[in-house]
Amino acid sequence: MLKVTDVKKAYGKFTVLEDINLEVADGEFLAIMGPSGSGKSTLINILGLLDQSYTGEYLLEDKNYQNVSDNELSRIRGDQLGFVFQNFKLLTTYNVYENIEIPLIYSKKAQNNKQELIADVIDKVGLTGKEKNRPSELSGGQQQRVAIARAIVNRPKLIIADEPTGALDSKTSKEIMDIFTKLNKAGTTVIMVTHDSEVAEYAMRTVYIRDGHLYNDEKSVKNHD
Numbered sequence: 001m002l003k004v005t006d007v008k009k010a011y012g013k014f015t016v017l018e019d020i021n022l023e024v025a026d027g028e029f030l031a032i033m034g035p036s037g038s039g040k041s042t043l044i045n046i047l048g049l050l051d052q053s054y055t056g057e058y059l060l061e062d063k064n065y066q067n068v069s070d071n072e073l074s075r076i077r078g079d080q081l082g083f084v085f086q087n088f089k090l091l092t093t094y095n096v097y098e099n100i101e102i103p104l105i106y107s108k109k110a111q112n113n114k115q116e117l118i119a120d121v122i123d124k125v126g127l128t129g130k131e132k133n134r135p136s137e138l139s140g141g142q143q144q145r146v147a148i149a150r151a152i153v154n155r156p157k158l159i160i161a162d163e164p165t166g167a168l169d170s171k172t173s174k175e176i177m178d179i180f181t182k183l184n185k186a187g188t189t190v191i192m193v194t195h196d197s198e199v200a201e202y203a204m205r206t207v208y209i210r211d212g213h214l215y216n217d218e219k220s221v222k223n224h225d
């Protein structure tokens with residue numbers, strides 16, 4: 001699915017990420033853990049083609065997108081990737097249905113069954129009946145479900161989620177993780193940032209970021225100290 005080779009990211013003199021090497025296979029479910037400020041969001045923004053200012057190489061399905069125009073990038077993000085943000089990022093003046101519809105409006109994929117696609121993902125995330133509600137009329141867990149439905153409506157190969165359960169209680173977190181697990185079992189590759197080791201257990205593999213470096217297991221993080 002993707003390959004990161006010797007990626008380095010700096011803001012001026014401040015190096016956020018260094019010597020990042022990571023391969024994610026098709027169908028994997030990967031958790032990324034690490035302390036606050038360690039560079040997790042910075043890394044997944046690169047993986048999600050939201051940040052192109054880094055050195056080293058990032059290949060998504062063997063393609064390098066670093067010199068691709070912004071328009072082209074938006075199209076690729078819309079067609080191939082589903083991004084779930086920590087704070088949901090729903091449009092407050094749009095209802096549930098309209099929020100989920102957005103990626104389909106911007107996509108170049110043929111969509112003659114748009115209503116069906118939307119009804120299908122609303123059902124998948126358990127929000128049938130809430131189509132006309134605005135985000136402010138939903139619970140935190142329900143808002144996160146809308147964000148997930150919006151991320152998957154275009155049937156992306158890769159879902160990237162930044163702390164998808166960060167704002168949720170443990171029962172709701174479990175329900176959200178069950179949705180990700182189902183999507184992964186159906187073949188979608190999932191990359192998820194989390195602070196919560198219980199949440200990370202849903203993933204097949206966990207990597208750790210510490211001081212801008214990436215480690216494959218907790219032991220190597222400890223040995224580094």
Ligand SMILES: Nc1ncnc2c1ncn2[C@@H]1O[C@H](COP(=O)(O)OP(=O)(O)OP(=O)(O)O)[C@@H](O)[C@H]1O
Nearest residue numbers: 011014016034035036037038039040041042043195
């Ligand atoms: N635009 C920016 N300019 C300068 N420094 C930045 C910028 N964005 C992020 N940083 C710094 O980069 C580092 C990594 O930030 P990042 O958001 O990736 O951390 P994180 O691991 O996702 O943390 P959290 O768990 O709190 O979300 C932080 O020290 C942050 O202050």
Ligand SMILES: [Mg+2]
Nearest residue numbers: 040041042162
């Ligand atoms: Mg973050």
